Amino acid sequence: MPYDPARHGPRRIVGPGFHGKVHALVKQVPAGCVTTYGDVAEALGSRRVARQVGFAMAAIDDASVPWWRVVAAGGCLAARSVRAQVRALRKEGVVVKDERVQEFASRRFTFGD
């Protein structure tokens, strides 16, 4: 039985601890730049929580978090709606080709480094 908001209530937009941190970091990414799940994970402590970062992104149901600036390692797009992500990125001047961010290295945004 899938999740039914009508009966189980709304999902937490800004979840506890982990989600909150992920969202906060993603909001720090300036327009025209991209970051990776791994980088966000590393900023949170371990690269290995990259999955959870993705999970946190999936929980986003709000436009306040620029989720489209988060891509997979190597500049690959891995969002659920790659189409929408490409559109959003190109709108900000990011060149995307074949689900790959061009000039990824220079467009990459790092948090603590």
Added chain:
DNA sequence: GGTTTGACCATAA
């Protein structure tokens, strides 16, 4: 409180 599930990543073959 155990099981399932994920928008991942690095490594190996």
Added chain:
DNA sequence: CTTATGGCCAAAC
């Protein structure tokens, strides 16, 4: 290039 595998862990159920 592809496929397989292990790892890690929060949140949902």
